[in-house]
Amino acid sequence: MGDTDSQSSVDLQKLRGEAEVLISQLQDLAGALASYQPPEDAPLKVGQLREISKTITNLENMKIPVPDELRSLKTSLLWQTHEFAEMENISAMLEQELTKFLAKIRENAGVIIVNGERRPRRSGDFTPHSVLRECVVKSLKAHGGRAKTTTVLDEVGEMLKGNLTPNDLDLDDYNKQPIWRRNTCLQRRVMVRDGLVEDETDGGFWELTAQFAATLNK
Numbered sequence: 001m002g003d004t005d006s007q008s009s010v011d012l013q014k015l016r017g018e019a020e021v022l023i024s025q026l027q028d029l030a031g032a033l034a035s036y037q038p039p040e041d042a043p044l045k046v047g048q049l050r051e052i053s054k055t056i057t058n059l060e061n062m063k064i065p066v067p068d069e070l071r072s073l074k075t076s077l078l079w080q081t082h083e084f085a086e087m088e089n090i091s092a093m094l095e096q097e098l099t100k101f102l103a104k105i106r107e108n109a110g111v112i113i114v115n116g117e118r119r120p121r122r123s124g125d126f127t128p129h130s131v132l133r134e135c136v137v138k139s140l141k142a143h144g145g146r147a148k149t150t151t152v153l154d155e156v157g158e159m160l161k162g163n164l165t166p167n168d169l170d171l172d173d174y175n176k177q178p179i180w181r182r183n184t185c186l187q188r189r190v191m192v193r194d195g196l197v198e199d200e201t202d203g204g205f206w207e208l209t210a211q212f213a214a215t216l217n218k
Contacts, residue, residue, distance in 0.1 A: 033091065042084035049077040050200060061210060096189055099182075126167050127160060127180055132187045135159045136206070137196070141216055145208040152206050153181050 052074050059066050139155040140147055160168075160180065168180035188206060191197040198207040208216075 029094075033087070033094075036087055038084045038087065042081060045077055045081050046085060049074065049081055052077065057210060092189070096186060100186070125165060126183060127164060129183070129187050129190070131160070132156065132180075132184045133191060133196075136184065136188065136191065137208070137216070140197075140206060140208050141213075145213045146205055149204045149206055153184060156184050157181070 052070065056066050056070060056074060135156040136152060138159065139152045142155075143151070157164075157178075157180070164178075164180055168178065168183075170179050171177065172179050172182045188197055192199050195209055196212045198209055
C-alpha cells in the first residue's frame with residue numbers, strides 16, 4: 001500500500017482539470033484562427049515581397065546601390081502583408097509545437113501511433129537533431145546552397161542509411177512518412193529561426209541564407 005501511494009503522487013484530478021482548460025483554450029484559439037479572412041491578393045504580395053527582398057540582398061552583396069524606389073516598395077509590401085504573414089507564422093508555429101507535444105505525450109505513455117494503431121514504443125532513441133542539421137547543411141552545400149525539399153530529404157536518408165533507429169523508421173501518423181523525415185522538416189524550422197536557412201523559397205526548395213553560406217566557404 002505504501003509503495004502504491006508513493007508512486008501515485010501525481011494529482012490526477014488536478015491534471016484532468018488542467019487538461020480540460022487547455023483543450024478549451026485550444027478550441028477558442030482554433031476558432032479565432034478560422035475567423036481570419038486574409039485579403040485575396042495577400043499571397044501574391046507575399047511572393048512579390050520575397051522576390052524584392054532577394055533582389056535587394058543580391059544588390060547589397062554585389063555592392064550595388066539599391067534604388068530608393070525599391071526600398072520604398074519593400075516597406076510598403078511589408079506593411080500590407082504583415083498581418084497575413086503573422087497569421088501564417090502563428091499557424092506554422094502551432095502545428096510544429098503541437099506535433100512535438102503529441103509525440104511527447106505518446107512517448108511518455110510508452111506507446112507510439114503507427115498507421116493509426118497504438119504500439120509499444122521500441123527501445124532506442126531518435127537520431128539527434130544536431131545530426132539531422134549537419135546532414136541538411138551538407139546536402140544543401142553540395143547543391144550550391146539551394147535544392148528541392150525531396151532532394152534534401154532523400155540525401156539525408158542516404159547519409160543516415162544503416163544508422164537510423166527503429167523509432168526513426170516508424171511512420172508518422174499524420175503524413176505517413178518515416179519519422180526521421182518529419183524530424184528533419186521540423187529541424188529546418190529551427191534552422192530558419194537560427195538564421196541558417198531562408199524562411200520561404202518557391203517551388204518546394206530549401207536554401208541556405210547568404211550570411212550562413214558565406215561562413216561555410218571561409
